[in-house]
Amino acid sequence: MQARMKNPVIVLPEAMQALFALNKSTESELPFTLCKLVQLRASQINGCSVCVGMHAQELKKAGESDERIFSVAAWRDTPYFTEAERAALALAEAVTRLSDRADPVPDDIWEEVAKHYNEKALSALILQIALINVWNRLNASVKQVAGAPWN
Numbered sequence: 591m592q593a594r595m596k597n598p599v600i601v602l603p604e605a606m607q608a609l610f611a612l613n614k615s616t617e618s619e620l621p622f623t624l625c626k627l628v629q630l631r632a633s634q635i636n637g638c639s640v641c642v643g644m645h646a647q648e649l650k651k652a653g654e655s656d657e658r659i660f661s662v663a664a665w666r667d668t669p670y671f672t673e674a675e676r677a678a679l680a681l682a683e684a685v686t687r688l689s690d691r692a693d694p695v696p697d698d699i700w701e702e703v704a705k706h707y708n709e710k711a712l713s714a715l716i717l718q719i720a721l722i723n724v725w726n727r728l729n730a731s732v733k734q735v736a737g738a739p740w741n
Contacts (some may be wrong), residue, residue, distance in 0.1 A: 676702075
């Protein structure tokens with residue numbers, strides 16, 4: 591397997607710096623594990639092998655159980671996630687699948703996530719979801735190969 595081209599953030603390093611800065615701006619507002627769960631779920635939906643592998647490894651390194659990591663794709667049907675995590679995962683799915691419904695982020699999803707996160711944390715969560723979708727789209731566009739160096 592080979593990528594179609596260099597990843598756009600390698601070609602335009604200022605873009606990489608901007609994406610890293612956006613990520614850094616959200617770090618203090620959300621638990622690391624929550625960010626990685628949301629990133630893993632969006633990456634699964636988008637079929638981004640680079641990000642699925644990376645975020646699963648990050649969760650494992652952070653001490654997450656195999657049950658939680660392996661069950662992210664089926665989070666609704668497992669007992670491994672808190673209500674706050676479930677709300678964040680539901681939001682991640684809705685924002686990642688914007689075109690799947692007439693009302694992309696229905697009130698019930700919004701109201702549930704707003705019960706668990708204050709305005710700053712919710713803002714950080716939305717930015718994290720948007721950011722992982724950017725990374726997924728960059729990797730998918732160029733067919734970035736999981737585990738391969740970016741050159």
